[in-house]
Structure formats: C-alpha cells, structure tokens
Amino acid sequence: MKIAVLPGDGIGPEIVAEAVKVLQRLEADQAAGLRFELEFADVGGTAYTNHGHPLPEATLALAKQADAVLFGAVGDPRFDALERHLRPEQAILGLRKNLGLFANLRPAILYGELAAASSLKPEVVAGLDILIVRELTGDIYFGQPRGRRPSPDGAFAGAPEAFDTMRYSRPEIERIAHVAFQAARTRKAAGHAGKVTSVDKANVLETFQFWKDVVIEVHAQYPDIALEHMYVDNAAMQLVKAPKKFDVIVTGNMFGDILSDEAAMLTGSIGMLPSASLDANGKGLYEPSHGSAPDIGGKGVANPLATILSAAMMLRYSLRQPEAAARIEQAVQAVLRQGLRTADIAEPGAQTVGTATMGDAVVAALG
Incomplete structure (x- = not known):
C-alpha cells in the first residue's frame, strides 16, 4: 500500500x-x-x-x-x-x-474521557457522535469570475471592490448528496438516527435554493433516511445549543469549512478532529x-x-x-x-x- x-x-x-x-x-x-x-x-x-x-x-x-x-x-x-x-x-x-x-468527511466525536474539555456542559454534549460531509470542489472557493476591479490608475492596491462568484453544478450537488445519504445509511446500521441535515441559505442565495432542490431529488432514492433542511445561521446556533440532534450534516464548501471548525470545539479541541477527502x-x-x-x-x-x-x-x-x-x-x-x-x-x-x-x-x- x-x-x-x-x-x-x-x-x-x-x-x-x-x-x-x-x-x-x-x-x-x-x-x-x-x-x-x-x-x-x-x-x-x-x-x-x-x-x-x-x-x-x-x-x-x-x-x-x-x-x-x-x-x-x-x-x-x-x-x-x-x-x-x-x-x-x-x-x-x-x-x-x-x-x-470532492467529499470531505469530518467526524465530530466526543470521547467520554474528554467531556470536561468541551466548551459545552457535559450534559449537553456527552455522547456526541456526528458526521459533517462538506463538498470540496465547488462554491465560492472555486467560482469564476473572481478578482479585484482596479482603481482608475490601474492599481489593484487601491481597488474600489473585489468579487468572488458562488457556483454549483447539478452533478456536484448530486454526488455529495449521495455520499451523505449513504453515510447516514451506514451509520443507521450501527445504531445512529439515519438522518441527514442539509445546511443551506436558500432564503437568500439562488445557489442554495438550487442546492436544496437537488438534494430533495436525490433523497427520493433513500426513503429509509430522514432529511431535514436548515439555514446555516440556525445550524451554527443548534450546534452549540443541541448538537446531539444532528446525525449527518451535508453542506457546501464554505459553510462546511466554518461549521466543521465549530463542531471541533464541541469535542474538546480541534486537535482531536480527523478528516478524509475522497474521490469517486x-x-x-x-x-x-x-x-x-x-x-x-x-x-x-x-x-x-x-x-x-x-x-x-x-x-x-x-x-x-x-x-x-x-x-x-x-x-x-x-x-x-x-x-x-x-x-x-x-x-x-x-x-x-x-x-x-x-x-x-x-x-x-x-x-
């Protein structure tokens, strides 16, 4: 190997x-x-x-x-x-x-021995075992066009604005959704809830309304798995309010970057969080x-x-x-x-x- x-x-x-x-x-x-x-x-x-x-x-x-x-x-x-x-x-x-x-898997598991190291009360976080599935190749990190508009003299140091484009294609969303639903199915066999929470900002961003629509379509192939949708700001709040309500979280590149680091502190330290980034x-x-x-x-x-x-x-x-x-x-x-x-x-x-x-x-x- x-x-x-x-x-x-x-x-x-x-x-x-x-x-x-x-x-x-x-x-x-x-x-x-x-x-x-x-x-x-x-x-x-x-x-x-x-x-x-x-x-x-x-x-x-x-x-x-x-x-x-x-x-x-x-x-x-x-x-x-x-x-x-x-x-x-x-x-x-x-x-x-x-x-x-394209698929980043970040388990957030709180070992019982580290319950006192978590930033939350032990009764809130004890027994935590969730999986965050983050899409890695799309979203604002890779969207085109991007850049800075130069100032009138052609200099970028004094540029009046900068821009990045948020973008997702149907195949990108479909394949990460399949990863999440399959992970939830595997976890369900091991005693977990068998639920996927799709995190988006569909109330504001067209990109994530599209994301939500495609995830719903893919979910039809997994009738044994529950699906819920949650806005990213609420998801950030629920991770520190009631983290054990989650099982598998699937979300885009930027939201996943942020939420997985937040989840890290529930486990006591980001020094405890491994990750896998997988191809097809x-x-x-x-x-x-x-x-x-x-x-x-x-x-x-x-x-x-x-x-x-x-x-x-x-x-x-x-x-x-x-x-x-x-x-x-x-x-x-x-x-x-x-x-x-x-x-x-x-x-x-x-x-x-x-x-x-x-x-x-x-x-x-x-x-």
Whole structure:
C-alpha cells in the first residue's frame, strides 16, 4: 500500500511523524499482514522555499500515484506577501482539484474521557457522535469570475471592490448528496438516527435554493433516511445549543469549512478532529482538521491525535483495512483513559505531555 506522506508546515512534520510511528507499529505486527510503502515529499511553504511552488510537480505526481495521501498542514504568515497562487494554502486546494477530491468527511466525536474539555456542559454534549460531509470542489472557493476591479490608475492596491462568484453544478450537488445519504445509511446500521441535515441559505442565495432542490431529488432514492433542511445561521446556533440532534450534516464548501471548525470545539479541541477527502473511487487525502499553528511549530507540544485518527480513517476508507483502523481508534481511547493529555485538551492544573510522548503512548497501546 503506497502512501504519499506530505508533512507540510508548522506543526505538520511533528504530528505526521507520530502518525507514521503508529503505521510502522502496525506494520511490525506480522500477524496483521500490513505492508506500507511511505514516500515523503514537500508541500506548502516548505515546498515554496525548496522548490519555488507550494505544490511542485513531483509532489502532485506522487500524490496521484499513491493509494492514499497522509497530509499534515500548510500555512505560515511569512508567505502572506506572496501572490495568492504561490501561498502555502494553495497546495491543499490544488491537491483537491487535481485528485478529484470532492467529499470531505469530518467526524465530530466526543470521547467520554474528554467531556470536561468541551466548551459545552457535559450534559449537553456527552455522547456526541456526528458526521459533517462538506463538498470540496465547488462554491465560492472555486467560482469564476473572481478578482479585484482596479482603481482608475490601474492599481489593484487601491481597488474600489473585489468579487468572488458562488457556483454549483447539478452533478456536484448530486454526488455529495449521495455520499451523505449513504453515510447516514451506514451509520443507521450501527445504531445512529439515519438522518441527514442539509445546511443551506436558500432564503437568500439562488445557489442554495438550487442546492436544496437537488438534494430533495436525490433523497427520493433513500426513503429509509430522514432529511431535514436548515439555514446555516440556525445550524451554527443548534450546534452549540443541541448538537446531539444532528446525525449527518451535508453542506457546501464554505459553510462546511466554518461549521466543521465549530463542531471541533464541541469535542474538546480541534486537535482531536480527523478528516478524509475522497474521490469517486474512495481514494483519499487524510489530514487533521486543524491548521499548521506556526506559533507552536517545533516546540513539541502539538496534539497528534487528530493526525493519528486521520491515519485510521485512511486505513478504513482508502486502504480497506477496517480492523487496523479500529485498533488505532481503540488505542487512542485507551491513552485518553489513562489520563494522558496534551495542553489543548488538559483540564486546568492537569499534567500535560508533549507530541512525541502522546504518539509513543498510542504506539504502546497498540500492543
């Protein structure tokens, strides 16, 4: 199983290193029969520094050849002055586009051991287990035209306005709706509600009235799954008021970006949230939901659990190794049960451990 490993910027190399240790521990267990070919490449600001572009051709070629991509994080304020197409963040957008990654799955699960770390009262959030399905290739992030209208003297620095276009096509909405309904069906078999909440802004935006109409059409193929519609502002409110009322949330690129980060804080820390970005055949890119956190990069204090759990998702969705995925998830829960905490999930006054110690603990818990 060939895995492209793209650590990236900031804390990316540190957290990816811990996920790699976990994969290597699984590989060392001969009874599991797992063999990984890990190939590393630069991406983001690191790639710009070393190669002059955030997504070098060699990195993109590796990602295309691999069975899955394990990604760290990109971004650093040092590169903010670059032209937009050269900034580190363009690497992840380029990978999504070139690999056809249209479905972003972000589970938000509150482990019982972290109930006190959530920003909500335990009675509101205890037992939380929801899935956010975010469309990745359309919406305002990719809509054309976009740009700035120059000032009369032709300068963009003093431009009087800027514009981005929100756009969705029918096939884009149909395929993400199918992903959401199929996920809800799988979750229903495991005891969940079997409900999809489609989040839009159909009362204001024509794009999302279209979204709503198409989702309703697709829903006709899933009579066993309940469908409700919710405006994005209400969804943001309900996520902190009554988050357990949700099962699967499906929404567009921008709304999904925002709501999934909000949901992260329900779990105690965004450092606990893994994610999968999948193409039509199940090949995917796996990354923690958080950013590169350059302010703590190199300090050895970042939480690696979201990246380790992303590796578990990689085993489940792209590499078709559900038993190995479950072993990692159980090991993470065991470590939390032991009381180990990085700073982001620690209760006030609790003793904390660093990135490598947390990763070593997960490796040990694998047995």
